[in-house]
Amino acid sequence: MTRPDLTRVDAATRPLAVTAIVLAALALGACRQKTAPNAEAATAAPATALEQPPAPGPAREAVIPSAIEQRLANGLRVIVLPRAGAALVDAELLVLSGGEVDPPDRAGLADFTASLLTQGTTTQSAPQLAQAAEALGGSLKAQAGWNASRVGITVTTPKLAAALDLLGDVVRRPAFAKAEVERYRAQTLDALRVSLSDPADLTPLVAARLIHGDAPYGHPRSGTPVSVAKIAAGDLRALHSRHYRPDNVVLILTGGLDADTGFALAGQVFGDWPTPKDPLPTLAAPESAADAAATAKTARVVVIDLPDAGQASVMAALPLPPRSAADYYAGLVTRNVLGGGYSSRLNSEIRIKRGLSYGAGAQFDVQRDAGALYASALTKNPSAAEVASLIRGELQRLATEPVGDAELAARKASYLGGYARGLETASGLAGLIARNVALGVAPDEIGKVIGHVNAITAAQVQAYAESHLKLDAMTLVVVGDAKQFVDGLKQAGFEPTVIAADDLDLGRVDLKRAAPSAKR
Amino acid sequence: MSMNTMRRLSSVLAAAVLAALAGAARAEPALNIPPLDVRERVLANGLTVLSLEDHASPTTAIQVWYRVGAKDDPQGRSGFAHLFEHLMFKRTKNLVDEQFDRMTEDVGGANNASTGDDVTNYLNVVPSNHLERLLWAEAERLSNLTVDEGNFKSERAVVQEEFRTSVLTPPYGRFEYAMQQNSWAVHPYQRSTIGSIEDLDAATLDDVRAFHRDYYRTDNAALVVTGDFDPQQLDAWVDHYFGKLPKPAGTIKRVTAVEPERMADRRVTVRAPNVPLPALGFSWLAPPPNDADVPALKLAASLLSDGESSRLHQALVYRLQVAQQVDVTYLDNVDRGLVMASVVAASGQPLAKIETAFLNEIDRLANRPIPAAELDKARTVLLTRLLTQRETVEGRAYAIGEAWLQAGSAKAANTSLTALLAVTAADVQRVLKQQILGHRRLTLEYLDEAPASTGAAK
Numbered sequence: 001m002t003r004p005d006l007t008r009v010d011a012a013t014r015p016l017a018v019t020a021i022v023l024a025a026l027a028l029g030a031c032r033q034k035t036a037p038n039a040e041a042a043t044a045a046p047a048t049a050l051e052q053p054p055a056p057g058p059a060r061e062a063v064i065p066s067a068i069e070q071r072l073a074n075g076l077r078v079i080v081l082p083r084a085g086a087a088l089v090d091a092e093l094l095v096l097s098g099g100e101v102d103p104p105d106r107a108g109l110a111d112f113t114a115s116l117l118t119q120g121t122t123t124q125s126a127p128q129l130a131q132a133a134e135a136l137g138g139s140l141k142a143q144a145g146w147n148a149s150r151v152g153i154t155v156t157t158p159k160l161a162a163a164l165d166l167l168g169d170v171v172r173r174p175a176f177a178k179a180e181v182e183r184y185r186a187q188t189l190d191a192l193r194v195s196l197s198d199p200a201d202l203t204p205l206v207a208a209r210l211i212h213g214d215a216p217y218g219h220p221r222s223g224t225p226v227s228v229a230k231i232a233a234g235d236l237r238a239l240h241s242r243h244y245r246p247d248n249v250v251l252i253l254t255g256g257l258d259a260d261t262g263f264a265l266a267g268q269v270f271g272d273w274p275t276p277k278d279p280l281p282t283l284a285a286p287e288s289a290a291d292a293a294a295t296a297k298t299a300r301v302v303v304i305d306l307p308d309a310g311q312a313s314v315m316a317a318l319p320l321p322p323r324s325a326a327d328y329y330a331g332l333v334t335r336n337v338l339g340g341g342y343s344s345r346l347n348s349e350i351r352i353k354r355g356l357s358y359g360a361g362a363q364f365d366v367q368r369d370a371g372a373l374y375a376s377a378l379t380k381n382p383s384a385a386e387v388a389s390l391i392r393g394e395l396q397r398l399a400t401e402p403v404g405d406a407e408l409a410a411r412k413a414s415y416l417g418g419y420a421r422g423l424e425t426a427s428g429l430a431g432l433i434a435r436n437v438a439l440g441v442a443p444d445e446i447g448k449v450i451g452h453v454n455a456i457t458a459a460q461v462q463a464y465a466e467s468h469l470k471l472d473a474m475t476l477v478v479v480g481d482a483k484q485f486v487d488g489l490k491q492a493g494f495e496p497t498v499i500a501a502d503d504l505d506l507g508r509v510d511l512k513r514a515a516p517s518a519k520r
Numbered sequence: 521m522s523m524n525t526m527r528r529l530s531s532v533l534a535a536a537v538l539a540a541l542a543g544a545a546r547a548e549p550a551l552n553i554p555p556l557d558v559r560e561r562v563l564a565n566g567l568t569v570l571s572l573e574d575h576a577s578p579t580t581a582i583q584v585w586y587r588v589g590a591k592d593d594p595q596g597r598s599g600f601a602h603l604f605e606h607l608m609f610k611r612t613k614n615l616v617d618e619q620f621d622r623m624t625e626d627v628g629g630a631n632n633a634s635t636g637d638d639v640t641n642y643l644n645v646v647p648s649n650h651l652e653r654l655l656w657a658e659a660e661r662l663s664n665l666t667v668d669e670g671n672f673k674s675e676r677a678v679v680q681e682e683f684r685t686s687v688l689t690p691p692y693g694r695f696e697y698a699m700q701q702n703s704w705a706v707h708p709y710q711r712s713t714i715g716s717i718e719d720l721d722a723a724t725l726d727d728v729r730a731f732h733r734d735y736y737r738t739d740n741a742a743l744v745v746t747g748d749f750d751p752q753q754l755d756a757w758v759d760h761y762f763g764k765l766p767k768p769a770g771t772i773k774r775v776t777a778v779e780p781e782r783m784a785d786r787r788v789t790v791r792a793p794n795v796p797l798p799a800l801g802f803s804w805l806a807p808p809p810n811d812a813d814v815p816a817l818k819l820a821a822s823l824l825s826d827g828e829s830s831r832l833h834q835a836l837v838y839r840l841q842v843a844q845q846v847d848v849t850y851l852d853n854v855d856r857g858l859v860m861a862s863v864v865a866a867s868g869q870p871l872a873k874i875e876t877a878f879l880n881e882i883d884r885l886a887n888r889p890i891p892a893a894e895l896d897k898a899r900t901v902l903l904t905r906l907l908t909q910r911e912t913v914e915g916r917a918y919a920i921g922e923a924w925l926q927a928g929s930a931k932a933a934n935t936s937l938t939a940l941l942a943v944t945a946a947d948v949q950r951v952l953k954q955q956i957l958g959h960r961r962l963t964l965e966y967l968d969e970a971p972a973s974t975g976a977a978k
Binding site: 055058130 | 576577578579613614618621622623625626627628629630631645647648649650652653656657660673674675676677678680681682684685687688689690691693748793794796797826827828829834837838841844864866867893896897900901903904907908911912913
């Protein structure tokens with residue numbers, strides 16, 4: 001039983017490339033896939049139990065390592081988090097500008113730019129770069145998130161210096177050669193053809209558009225067939241010269257290195273990168289995001305009709321406040337009660353009790369300037385309306401009744417356990433720091449998460465749900481074979497607008513390609 | 521060099537090999553890769569116990585690997601071993617439904633399980649002070665499973681949704697399914713692990729009881745424990761909770777089917793709904809995972825398709841731009857291996873052209889000199905990936921379980937690394953000629969059932 005690497009990415013950051021899925025899933029076989037039952041349902045053994053499990057021993061505390069930060073003279077921040085004895089080191093370079101800087105008619109520009117970094121520099125061709133990175137044992141991975149673009153590599157510790165040379169070359173001197181731009185465009189258009197035909201991939205894109213409208217997080221971050229066709233080499237160069245500058249860059253090094261080595265290498269590779277005289281461009285105030293969130297207060301139900309779909313993908317979406325909100329951790333815990341881990345309420349109601357899905361869960365997609373909650377499940381087409389009603393019911397229950405103590409403690413522990421396991425690997429550590437930095441949060445937040453999460457009360461969860469998870473602001477998206485569930489949705493009190501998949505244009509706020517009459 | 525005859529990899533040897541790999545271009549310190557120093561016990565009832573102590577974090581992984589998989593599905597019950605795996609999370613004499621979740625994720629741990637063609641494994645990771653509870657619970661579901669009709673039916677519905685999610689919904693789900701069906705003539709590997717809706721519907725509670733009795737026995741399992749524990753304490757707990765289980769009577773049912781050599785190349789066309797880009801699949805029968813040729817086959821697959829610098833990516837995706845994605849993998853099924861390849865076409869590119877280009881690259885790798893630097897690259901990539909897989913307690917437990925499954929001993933986790941690093945260009949070319957070019961090939965064309973149908977959003 002071979003298990004080739006499955007690319008693990010969350011739905012929000014899923015790259016559009018047709019990643020090596022084809023053989024992986026077959027070889028993997030089937031598994032229980034835990035996305036996440038109700039904690040109180042079964043804390044006690046049955047009344048007839050003959051034997052109880054032994055009690056746990058005394059707990060050992062996990063040690064959360066702390067990061068060390070320095071700034072080079074040109075403004076570039078270097079964050080090092082050493083792990084004694086680690087055989088691997090992860091290097092992530094973060095440019096603090098991501099898909100949110102895409103111009104309205106150039107959706108996907110930041111991601112296109114990041115992806116082209118590894119496709120040739122002024123001194124090395126794309127094949128030479130791939131060869132050089134893989135000779136070090138890793139591969140250069142570049143993509144744009146919403147708030148930052150990122151290129152990184154994991155190598156064995158002796159290869160760190162050479163890996164940083166490569167990172168420096170691709171970030172500072174990309175060529176954006178015409179042939180490479182065209183090659184990447186063709187590949188991206190094909191990748192979009194695949195992902196837009198997959199209900200699981202398409203649904204979050206539609207939901208994000210409905211929640212965020214034409215504010216930055218509304219467009220597809222990997223672009224649309226229309227926008228990708230328009231992007232030119234000049235657009236890539238312009239974005240690069242505006243945003244790829246040392247005072248907008250953070251280098252994160254984790255794993256088998258000591259801090260002094262990290263800072264010295266960073267100075268060697270990036271110390272002579274000049275800072276432009278003009279000030280760093282600032283993002284327009286996120287008022288458009290707030291506007292979009294305001295317009296999203298109107299509940300909407302959209303069905304994308306994909307007659308060949310093997311299942312319906314059902315997703316409820318709600319706008320949330322940005323990362324800086326005071327009730328962020330209450331939101332995080334609320335999400336975990338609703339849809340985090342195997343035993344969450346959604347998975348309990350939809351999978352465990354009713355067998356309607358292989359897994360149901362919720363995503364807490366909170367960014368620097370706005371956020372959203374996505375609650376979803378894949379189910380056979382005829383049960384789409386039942387699943388939609390169950391999701392709505394669970395959202396409502398969060399606001400109307402307090403979470404029980406045992407359930408709350410269990411959902412926190414489940415989240416924090418996963419969080420702590422993420423700190424076990426070099427790339428996990430780097431990823432956590434990168435997410436915080438991209439959101440404008442200090443790197444030492446990674447040591448405070450456990451305390452913040454544990455402090456959240458049932459009353460805070462209920463208050464969060466009351467103010468942010470209002471059913472009148474809920475958007476519902478169902479992608480699947482519409483004829484099998486539209487009537488059911490209507491009977492359940494939803495009023496769906498049906499759009500044929502062929503007519504869908506994610507580049508437009510109204511979602512419709514021809515836009516005959518439905519323009520908002 | 522056979523993996524079976526190798527002993528534990530010494531760290532001195534590993535460092536020397538790596539120093540040689542580092543090359544002359546840059547002076548690099550040698551990397552010390554410690555072998556997994558696994559402790560191995562076999563209890564009187566036949567249970568194998570494999571443990572590896574490490575106190576880096578206060579967590580412990582507890583896994584139980586059973587030698588039963590989809591190949592053991594009863595006749596007319598494809599998907600049964602996997603459905604059974606799901607039922608192991610339901611009640612036992614002393615555990616309520618889903619109590620495993622209470623004992624793992626509710627206290628900051630996690631659990632999962634998976635079913636492959638040859639194996640079913642149950643995977644837990646918990647804060648280390650919960651180790652004894654998990655040993656109790658794993659012994660409990662090995663010996664006292666009590667599934668009822670309600671649980672059976674609801675979990676069967678979940679598995680049917682899983683079938684839809686993995687086969688019917690993703691654009692290439694049916695492609696993978698078809699590749700498995702068509703790659704085997706006789707061996708039950710031809711059945712998909714996930715089964716079919718009809719076969720799952722045919723399964724009964726009596727099937728569940730019989731399956732548990734036949735395969736879930738101490739002499740058919742390995743308990744793997746890694747991470748933060750005290751070895752003496754572990755032994756005492758294992759003796760107490762597992763040692764009291766009786767030695768099973770009789771022998772274990774085994775698949776005896778032998779896949780015959782293919783007599784001719786075969787070509788199949790599969791049409792399916794929602795195929796955004798056509799795809800090509802290839803497969804060749806290959807040696808089982810403990811065969812001496814396997815390290816060279818794995819390295820060959822890596823040279824062909826691992827990463828952007830690989831031969832096939834460079835030729836098909838980069839230079840010719842005829843493919844969107846290409847992959848070659850050695851599948852390490854215990855009874856008989858398989859080399860499987862897939863290519864997703866770039867839009868508008870004829871499959872015939874892709875096929876020619878694909879076969880040209882295999883031929884070139886088999887017959888023209890392979891630069892030393894390219895071989896070094898492939899070794900370094902595989903080594904780095906192996907280290908990445910072993911960064912966590914779960915990853916190390918998994919590596920140990922896999923070695924036990926494939927070679928009967930945890931020691932193979934170390935010897936397979938040595939074998940991989942020792943592969944030469946001549947080895948790669950020899951196995952490509954013998955196992956691929958010298959073997960019969962399945963070619964599968966995967967096409968949309970109605971080329972002009974609606975479906976993909978533009």
